[in-house]
Amino acid sequence: MxxxxxxxxxxxxxxxxxxxxxxxxxxxxxxxxxxxxxxxxxxxxxxxxxxxxxxxxxxxxxxxxxxxxxxxxxxxxxxxxxxxxxxxxxxxxxxxxxxxxxxxxxxxxxxxxxxxxxxxxxxRRMGGVRGRGLSPVRIAATLALPVIGGTLFLVLFAQANPLIENVFYNVALPEPWQLxxxxxxxxxxxxxxxxxxxxxxxxxRLPDPEPRMPGTSLPSVLLALGLFNLLFAVQNALDIAFLWSGAGLPEGVSAADYAHRGAYPLIATALLAGVLALAMLRPGSESAGNRWARRLVTLWVAQNLVLVASSVLRTTRYIDESMLTAWRIAALLWMGLVALGLVLIAWRILRAKSARWLLNANAVAAGLVLSVCATVDLGATAAAFNVDAQRPEAVDLCYLRHVGDGALLPMIKLEQRLMDAATRERVRFIRQTLFADLLWRQTHWGSWTPRGARRLSAARAALGREVARPVDPRLRFCDGSLPNEVQS
Structure with a gap:
């Protein structure tokens, strides 16, 4: 070995x-x-x-x-x-x-x-290598006599000597779940x-990551690109007319339904379009060298970018009507990555870049975005936005409580605004709960973090004398209201 x-x-x-x-x-x-x-x-x-x-x-x-x-x-x-x-x-x-x-x-x-x-x-492999006698069976046979004999003698000595018995009594064997x-x-x-x-x-052994569509000819690619551009032009025209310009919708279709329904399907459409564009204009193919095919695919990618922009607008409209959450921030970042990917696809086609270049460029962009998301507390960002953008009575206190101590500083800022007495009581309760939870974690070494320490210090500075107020012990709902409280 x-x-x-x-x-x-x-x-x-x-x-x-x-x-x-x-x-x-x-x-x-x-x-x-x-x-x-x-x-x-x-x-x-x-x-x-x-x-x-x-x-x-x-x-x-x-x-x-x-x-x-x-x-x-x-x-x-x-x-x-x-x-x-x-x-x-x-x-x-x-x-x-x-x-x-x-x-x-x-x-x-x-x-x-x-x-x-x-x-x-x-x-197992190292145990049986080169016949060194280290197979599991031989190891067990070698250890059987000393282990069994030593255990037997220890048991007898424990029976005869109280000191040894006390040592064994104080030994706590690990539980099966610990093992x-x-x-x-x-x-x-x-x-x-x-x-x-x-x-x-x-x-x-993996093949090159180059999407292929066997059997496609230059005429089929040109016809497909022409048809795709026409379909996308209709969709984008409808978005420009009803989503971007704010024109009246047909009867039975609400603005909320139109804005919310298509955000994620349109992103899926843009992703599919990007893969098809790569497959139809693969480097070395007849269509890749055709001037009209390149123009049509460039137009198609541009239309996909408009589609992504419409998805972003739909999502922001939904946020305006409800609230911002960490997942919605992640969705907007994802849409940004899709848009960048489409631009990189167009650049790759026009400049005859390799599939390896395209994959690595997208991987670098995704890695940077994920690294930023790992550094920034998206929940705290969403909480701060909601507090600044909404009336105190309209803030979703259940979500802020779900965010945890990331919402503590926004809650302190919210508590300092003008609001009715009932809302203030609920805001104060959730703020006190978040502060107490953070204080408990920061006073225990196992859950202490530098970010938590900075957040606790900033909260203490902002609260002043309010730090000493205890949390109301009565059972409340997630928004801080009492069970018997009349909801307005």
């Missing part, structure tokens, strides 16, 4: 022990980032190929940034991004060059799917220390 394998086993055990020590009561707080940072250091320590690879250090730097985000404000998105970049650092020394996002997505998929099986498979949790942590950590060869092998 090689020393490097033993070092990786030791690193995995160390990570499990650290997890056990850091998270006795829940996976939260700045300690999540601490675990991620230690995992990063251990990867460099036990993988010499990673430590010597310049490309790997670029990925390690990105993983360190996401580990810092996990320290400041842990969440699912920064954790997933950390794992993805850490896995890239673990795999990239075994890849000749960074090829494209399509193959890297497959590598990460195989790396993730191998998590439950990698460690047991490697232990399962430790096994899960070990399985999660191991593939980074010993990545699967299948992740490299399968990705190398």
């Amino acid at each position: 090689r020393l490097s394998f033993l070092l990786k086993i030791a690193a995995t055990v160390g990570l499990v022990l650290l997890f056990h020590g850091l998270f006795p009561d829940g996976f939260e707080g700045a300690r999540v980032g601490g675990l991620a940072a230690v995992w990063l250091v251990l990867l460099v320590a036990v993988r010499r190929d990673v430590a010597r690879s310049r490309r790997a250090w670029v990925a390690l730097g990105g993983a360190a940034v996401f580990a810092g985000m996990l320290v400041d404000d842990p969440g699912p998105l920064p954790w997933v991004l950390f794992w993805a970049v850490l896995s890239v650092a673990a795999l990239i020394p075994r890849v000749a060059a960074f090829d494209d996002a399509w193959r890297w997505a497959m590598r990460l998929l195989v790396q993730g799917l191998s998590t439950p099986f990698a460690l047991p498979f490697d232990l 399962g949790l430790w096994a899960a942590v070990a399985a999660m950590a191991w593939p980074a220390f010993r990545p699967r060869a299948a992740a490299i092998r399968w990705a190398a």
